[in-house]
Amino acid sequence: MAKVKGEIVINTERCKGCQLCVPVCQQHTIAMSKNLNSKGYQYATVVNDDCNGCTNCALICPDGVISVYRIKLQETN
Amino acid sequence: MENSISKEKICQPENLVYSKTPLMTCNPLSYCPGCGHGTAHRMIMEVIEELNMQAETIGVAPVGCSVLAYDFLDIDMQQAAHGRAPAVATGIKRLMPNKLVFTYQGDGDLAAIGTGETLHACNRGENICIFFVNNGIYGMTGGQMAPTTLPNMKTSTSPFGRDAASTGQPLKITELVAMLPGTSYVTRQSVHTPANVRKTKKAIEKAFQCQLEKKGLAFVEIVSNCNSGWKMTPLDSNKWMEENMFPFFPLGDIKVPK
Amino acid sequence: MKEIRLMKGNEAIAEGAIRAGCDGYFGYPITPQSEVLEYLMENRPEERTGMFVLQAESEIASIHMVYGGAACGKRVMTSSSSPGISLMQEGISFMAGTELPCLLLNVVRGGPGLGTIQPSQSDYFQAVKGGGHGDYKMIVLAPASVQEMYDFAKLGFELAFKYRIQVMILSDGAIGQMMEKVVLDEQLPRITDEEIKKKYPWATTGKTPDRERNIITSLDLDPVRQEKINIHLQEKFKKIAENEVRLEKLMCDDAEYLFVAYGSSARVCQKAMQLGRDKGIKVGLLRPITLFPFPYEEIKRLSSQVKGIQCVEMSAGQMIEDVKLGANGKVPVEHFGRLGGIIPAPDEVLNVLIKNFIKN
Structure with a gap:
């Protein structure tokens, strides 16, 4: 059975810290950073390795700052 | 095993499944954090990219928060006077009938000052698309009452709540235009969840398809939030929208193309 | 051989x-100019040249x-x-x-408000001094005959695209409604999309x-850039003022008195001038054809020649302000006007000139 593994890349400098991406991530991969970007926003950041590349976060992001990558993995039992 | 694959290996162009369409410019959006305008813009441009119509599209920006839409959309655009976008689009489409023409308007622009232009463009069956972002408030001017403001909703010009007995009920202009024979496709969508974003994109596709098939005016309302105007966090505003806006402005197709 | 037709000004x-x-x-119907839209609908320009015509829901x-x-x-x-x-x-x-080029026609009727449907020249200020908000001008052409109504369509489009400016033909109910013979030109081809590009x-x-993408907008929130845009517009208006003044002079060479009038009033003054000449009064007529740009220089020149300038307008006195700017105090400038849709009679106008400048 094929499994997928995803990764997201967040353009943190363009993130406005709206947090819409946080609850739409079923894998709880995104949280808000404690740090601020140069515009003064707390930006979204990746907090675990569980991303499955579902694209929910990128779709909901009003500023289009998230890019999503996904690969298929072969189960290797 | 899978955890051993490095991020660098995954983040390769061939594995990219989603990123902002190049038809959005590099300019940072001027909208407030969490505002639905950015998502609505992006869905329209994704559809234009997929239709390969960048060189054939002319957009019309309104007066309101999206007055600067032309800064973000990498297509030829005209900025219209307040409420007049459907008339401007009529002028474009009638003289350039092979172009893909759309207006992008807010509720004040489309349903207050531009009601006449909206209804008559719909009634003539202008072969254009109207994308109507309804957040029930005047965002740009600082949160005043709009024609779509809900009863008892507080705004800067209805500080004690909208008094429907004096200022009328919210105008359901989308239902109104659906009654006109000139409209081909009339739908109400939202961009507040990923599922709704996907549905909105499909609606936009369908609207442009109607135009390409010369079926008449396609009208897509997008109910959206205005967290600054509503004085809520983006997440709270989306929740408030579900609980309060959707009962009055229910989502779904109102009129489907024949 | 040229094609000649008897036509209304609006047609x-x-x-x-x-x-x-x-x-x-x-366009949108309104008296006394509805014949423009009616003629276009009747003549099917869509079949003749591909020109598109639509009756809109309002002037807006x-x-x-x-x-x-x-x-x-x-x-x-458009016309209205x-x-x-x-x-x-x-x-x-x-x-x-x-800076969008276009052709606008105002077949002026008396105001204010709904006023009357009779001819008037009371929209001079609106046409020449701006009309809408902001510092801007349009080129304003004032036809005095049905032939000029015809000719100024072509001239108007030429000027509009030469300068990227709005050209208004400031006519009135008399010129719009009356019939005269018109010498017609050959059909010019419409511009192709490739030529536009x-x-x-x-x-x-x-x-x-x-x-890069083309953006048509009048918005720029940066005051420094917005000032630059405005300066650019003013430079354009200045260039137009230097190059596009059009006027007609009748019997001005030996004139001791001068009528200044445009449009219908100029026709009245032409007759008044002839009546005056019959009485031995050396009177001439200056007819501004462009109201912006206004023929200040010619007025200035004639001001050192004549003893008095009689302005005649179907208004309470609007163009006279520009005539006075041209005369700059060198010579007395008087106004005569009829209001509310009344066209003055030639003898009435001549008598005013005599009373103002000769009897006293």
Whole structure:
């Protein structure tokens, strides 16, 4: 059975810290950073390795700052 | 095993499944954090990219928060006077009938000052698309009452709540235009969840398809939030929208193309 | 051999527009100019040249349809009469701010308000001094005959595209409604989309990979850039003022007295001038054809020659302010006008000139 593994890349400098991406991530991969970007926003950041590349976060992001990558993995039992 | 694959290996162009369409410019959006305008813009441009119509599209920006839409959309655009976008689009489409023409308007622009232009463009069956972002408030001017403001909703010009007995009920202009024979496709969508974003994109596709098939005016309302105007966090505003806006402005197709 | 036809002024400008290669007309009925739209509908320009004609839901919609078409580099026009032109001021100001060329016709009727449907010249200030909000000017052409109604359609489009400016033909109910013979030109071809792309690189014709996107907007929130835009506009108006003054002079060479009048009033003054000459009064006529740009220089020149200037307008005295600017105090300048839709009679006008400058 094929499994997928995803990764997201967040353009943190363009993130406005709206947090819409946080609850739409079923894998709880995104949280808000404690740090601020140069515009003064707390930006979204990746907090675990569980991303499955579902694209929910990128779709909901009003500023289009998230890019999503996904690969298929072969189960290797 | 899978955890051993490095991020660098995954983040390769061939594995990219989603990123902002190049038809959005590099300019940072001027909208407030969490505002639905950015998502609505992006869905329209994704559809234009997929239709390969960048060189054939002319957009019309309104007066309101999206007055600067032309800064973000990498297509030829005209900025219209307040409420007049459907008339401007009529002028474009009638003289350039092979172009893909759309207006992008807010509720004040489309349903207050531009009601006449909206209804008559719909009634003539202008072969254009109207994308109507309804957040029930005047965002740009600082949160005043709009024609779509809900009863008892507080705004800067209805500080004690909208008094429907004096200022009328919210105008359901989308239902109104659906009654006109000139409209081909009339739908109400939202961009507040990923599922709704996907549905909105499909609606936009369908609207442009109607135009390409010369079926008449396609009208897509997008109910959206205005967290600054509503004085809520983006997440709270989306929740408030579900609980309060959707009962009055229910989502779904109102009129489907024949 | 030239084609000659008996036409109404309103019909002549419609025919003139078709033959000048106009791409689109958007308008709304109002007396005394509805014949423009009626003539266009009747004559099926869509079949003749492909020109598109639409009756809009209002004057406001009409002018913004003109905006949309003009921004695509098309030759677009609308027409109306005074109350309708007031409604159009929003769109005209937006076209001034975006430098969109277009042809506008005002068949002026008496005001204020709904006023009357009879001819008047009381919209001079509105046409010449701006009309809508902001610092801008339009080129204003004042026809005095049905032939000029016809000719100015073509001239208007030429000037509009030469300077990227709105050209208003300031006519009145008399010129619009009366019939005269008109010498017609050959049909000019309409501009093709390819020609538009080449000649008007600013037009929204669709963003192709070889150029940046075109944006038609009058908005710039940065005051430094907005001032630059305004300075650019003023420079353009100055260039127009230097190069595009048009006027007609009749019997001015030996004139001791001068009528200054435009449009219908100029026709009245022409007759008054002949009556005066019959009585041995050396009176001439200066007829401004462009109201912006105004023939200040010619007025200035004649001011050192004549003993008095009699302005005649179907208004309470609007053009006279420009005549006084030209005369600059060198010679007395008097106003005579009839209001509310009354056209003055030639003997009435001559008697005023005699009373103002000769009897005293």
